[in-house]
Amino acid sequence: MSRFQDKVALVTGSSQGIGAACALRLAKDGCDIILNGHKFDERGQEVIDQIEALGRKATFVTADLSKAKEAMRLIDDAVATYGRLDILINNAGIEKNANFWEVTEEDYDLVMDTNLKGIFFSTQSFVKYCRQKNVPGVVINMSSVHEEIVFPHFAAYCASKGGLKMLTRNLATELAPFNIRVNNVAPGAVSTPINQALLSNKEQLEKVIQNIPLRRMGKVEDVASVVAFLASDEAAYVTGSTYFVDGGLTYHYEEQ
Numbered sequence: 001m002s003r004f005q006d007k008v009a010l011v012t013g014s015s016q017g018i019g020a021a022c023a024l025r026l027a028k029d030g031c032d033i034i035l036n037g038h039k040f041d042e043r044g045q046e047v048i049d050q051i052e053a054l055g056r057k058a059t060f061v062t063a064d065l066s067k068a069k070e071a072m073r074l075i076d077d078a079v080a081t082y083g084r085l086d087i088l089i090n091n092a093g094i095e096k097n098a099n100f101w102e103v104t105e106e107d108y109d110l111v112m113d114t115n116l117k118g119i120f121f122s123t124q125s126f127v128k129y130c131r132q133k134n135v136p137g138v139v140i141n142m143s144s145v146h147e148e149i150v151f152p153h154f155a156a157y158c159a160s161k162g163g164l165k166m167l168t169r170n171l172a173t174e175l176a177p178f179n180i181r182v183n184n185v186a187p188g189a190v191s192t193p194i195n196q197a198l199l200s201n202k203e204q205l206e207k208v209i210q211n212i213p214l215r216r217m218g219k220v221e222d223v224a225s226v227v228a229f230l231a232s233d234e235a236a237y238v239t240g241s242t243y244f245v246d247g248g249l250t251y252h253y254e255e256q
């Protein structure tokens, strides 16, 4: 029997990067997958093709997760697709680089709405479904090392991930009686399109790598394997935690 026999997972923001890797990893372990993004394009189709090649089912449901109504509708559509939903991976997220004193209200709202409000309401909708059907659930939120450590010029991003840290702690406690587990995964510096500017700047990239004890950027698969563990019954007693996947970055200290 495979790890996720008969289970269905929704992975938000999954046409590329960490989300696509999580979707593929869960599918490899036997899960059927609902993919999501703002819009369906050839990258989404590619992920579907890869999942189907593994012998699993995949469907793409579009939704703009910066809007609460869309986030809630996504859960309804996901449940309707294969008739059940066991695992919710809240992965979609964005960051905006600006000096604190130059951040616009529009950018602040977009970051907070995507990284925190959307997750709040997709999770709320998922919890209503689990309670109505009286089934257990697993929620994994894609946080960041910046739920814990500073990132100057990314104030809204840090505020959103810091908020996600407390949301997870709070929900883990409130939802434990319903056997709904909630955890965060906190990647460090992972090679994905979100880091395009860094990846194309050799000098800055080298500085970042020198600050990572394992001396390399993370791979999307490094994150996906931890997500798969947390989503599985092997993590049945894990809730309210953050798993850092950061090559040692967060608690790195060295005498120069």
Ligand SMILES: NC(=O)c1ccc[n+]([C@@H]2O[C@H](COP(=O)([O-])OP(=O)(O)OC[C@H]3O[C@@H](n4cnc5c(N)ncnc54)[C@H](O)[C@@H]3O)[C@@H](O)[C@H]2O)c1
Residues within 6 Å of the ligand: 012, 013, 014, 015, 016, 017, 018, 019, 036, 037, 038, 063, 064, 065, 066, 067, 091, 092, 093, 094, 114, 142, 143, 144, 145, 186, 187, 188, 189, 190, 191, 192, 193, 194, 195
């Ligand atoms: N790459 C890293 O180094 C890193 C580090 C820490 C945390 N993270 C977190 O991991 C998650 C995934 O990031 P990634 O690196 O794969 O980035 P990415 O930009 O490659 O992927 C993000 C995905 O989210 C989707 N998305 C964004 N806004 C959306 C919205 N409103 N509605 C629906 N989909 C939306 C995008 O279309 C994209 O597919 C994010 O939450 C990010 O904050 C990434």
